[in-house]
Amino acid sequence: MxxxxxxxxxxxxxxxxxxxxxxxxxxxxxxxxxxxxxxxxxxxxxxxxxxxxxxxxxxxxxxxxxxxxxxxxxxxxxxxxxxxxxxxxxxxxxxxxxxxxxxxxxxxxxxxxxxxxxxxxxxxxxxxxxxxxxxxxxxxxxxxxxxxxxxxxxxxxxxxxxxxxxxxxxxxxxHTSIKEYYHDINHARDFSITTVSPKPEMFESKARYGEKVTAAVIEQIEPTVKAANSILMDYEKARMDKKVAEDSYDTLKKRVEPYLVATKGLNQEEIARVNEAMHLESRRIAVENDRS
Incomplete structure (x- = not known):
C-alpha cells in the first residue's frame, strides 16, 4: 500500500x-x-x-x-x-x-x-x-x-x-513533524558508528562470546539503525542504476563505510543477525510513519 x-x-x-x-x-x-x-x-x-x-x-x-x-x-x-x-x-x-x-x-x-x-x-x-x-x-x-x-x-x-x-x-x-522528517533524511546521509567489543569472560565459550558481541553491536548501533538502513538502500539503488553518475556512487560508498567498519570481524551468521535487527527496526518505523 x-x-x-x-x-x-x-x-x-x-x-x-x-x-x-x-x-x-x-x-x-x-x-x-x-x-x-x-x-x-x-x-x-x-x-x-x-x-x-x-x-x-x-x-x-x-x-x-x-x-x-x-x-x-x-x-x-x-x-x-x-x-x-x-x-x-x-x-x-x-x-x-x-x-x-x-x-x-x-x-x-x-x-x-x-x-x-x-x-x-x-x-x-x-x-x-x-x-x-x-x-x-x-x-x-x-x-x-x-x-x-x-x-x-x-x-x-x-x-x-x-x-x-x-x-x-x-x-x-x-506523527512525524517536518523538523523530524528533515532530521531523519539529513542524519541518514551523515552519521558515524563507534562500537566497542566486550571482553571475553574466563572459560566463556566461543559461541556465547559471539552472541555477546552481536548483542553489543546491535545495542551500540541502535540510534543509527534507520540512518544506516537508508544509506544501504540508496547505496544499492545507486549500484544498480546505470544512470547514476560515478561520483554519486563513490559518495554513497564512502557513507556506508561506518556500517562496514561496525560489522568488521563478525562472521556471516552474526552479520546476518545484525542486518535482520536493522531490517525489522526499519520496517517498524516505516509502518508507524505510514499510519500517521
Whole structure:
C-alpha cells in the first residue's frame, strides 16, 4: 500500500521562517539534497526574501505575540509509489496545490516549492493562517486531533485515484513533524558508528562470546539503525542504476563505510543477525510513519 503524506510545522517568528526558507531554497548546506539536481527544483516565488516579504504583507498589524505567523506544509508520498517520474507525479503536486488553495485561499499561500533534488520528491508550501474572519488563527486549521485527522483524510481523498491511500485513521503511531522528517533524511546521509567489543569472560565459550558481541553491536548501533538502513538502500539503488553518475556512487560508498567498519570481524551468521535487527527496526518505523 502506498500512502499520501502530509506534514505541518508552525513557524512563530520571522527567524523561524527565515531558517526554513534557507533550507527550502538551498542557501545553506542541505545534506539530503543532491546539488547536481537542485536546479530542477521549482519555486513559484523566485527568492526566499520575496516569500518572507509576502508573508509580512499578509500578517495583520494586531496579533498575539506568540501567534503562529506561518504554516509550513510538506506534502509527498511513499517512496515506492509508481507515480514518481511519470505524469502522475505532476498531477499529484497540481492537486496538492489546489487542495491548499481551497483550504486556505490562494491569497494566503505565499510560496510553493517542489523539490526534485532528493530521493523522494516533495512539495513545500508557506501559508499564512488567516481565517474566514480575517484573523491570524492557526488553531482554526490545525487545532486539535479531530481537525488534524480530517485534514489528513481530506487530502488523501483528493489524490486517492492516483493510487495513494490515507494512513490508518485513529492510529496511535507517533506523527512525524517536518523538523523530524528533515532530521531523519539529513542524519541518514551523515552519521558515524563507534562500537566497542566486550571482553571475553574466563572459560566463556566461543559461541556465547559471539552472541555477546552481536548483542553489543546491535545495542551500540541502535540510534543509527534507520540512518544506516537508508544509506544501504540508496547505496544499492545507486549500484544498480546505470544512470547514476560515478561520483554519486563513490559518495554513497564512502557513507556506508561506518556500517562496514561496525560489522568488521563478525562472521556471516552474526552479520546476518545484525542486518535482520536493522531490517525489522526499519520496517517498524516505516509502518508507524505510514499510519500517521
Amino acid at each position: 502506498n500512502y499520501a503524506i502530509l506534514r505541518t510545522a508552525k513557524l512563530k517568528t520571522m527567524g523561524n521562517i527565515g531558517g526554513s526558507l534557507a533550507h527550502n531554497y538551498r542557501t545553506i548546506e542541505t545534506p539530503n539534497a543532491d546539488p547536481n539536481r537542485t536546479p530542477k527544483n521549482d519555486h513559484t516565488v523566485a527568492t526566499p526574501e520575496a516569500v518572507k516579504k509576502a508573508i509580512q504583507n499578509r500578517l495583520p498589524e494586531k496579533r498575539r505575540s506568540d501567534a503562529v505567523l506561518c504554516i509550513e506544509y510538506l506534502i509527498t508520498a511513499s517512496p515506492e509509489w509508481d507515480g514518481w517520474g511519470t505524469s502522475k507525479e505532476t498531477e499529484f503536486f497540481k492537486r496538492a496545490s489546489l487542495w491548499l488553495s481551497d483550504k486556505h485561499g490562494e491569497e494566503n499561500i505565499t510560496g510553493v516549492s517542489i523539490h526534485k533534488d532528493v530521493t523522494t520528491p516533495h512539495l513545500v508550501a508557506y501559508v499564512v493562517p488567516i481565517d474566514q474572519k480575517g484573523k491570524l488563527n492557526c488553531k482554526d486549521f490545525l487545532g486539535g486531533r479531530a481537525k488534524l485527522n480530517k485534514m489528513q483524510t481530506d487530502f488523501a481523498n483528493a489524490v486517492a485515484d492516483l493510487g495513494l491511500a490515507r494512513g490508518k485513521e485513529g492510529s496511535k503511531a507517533k
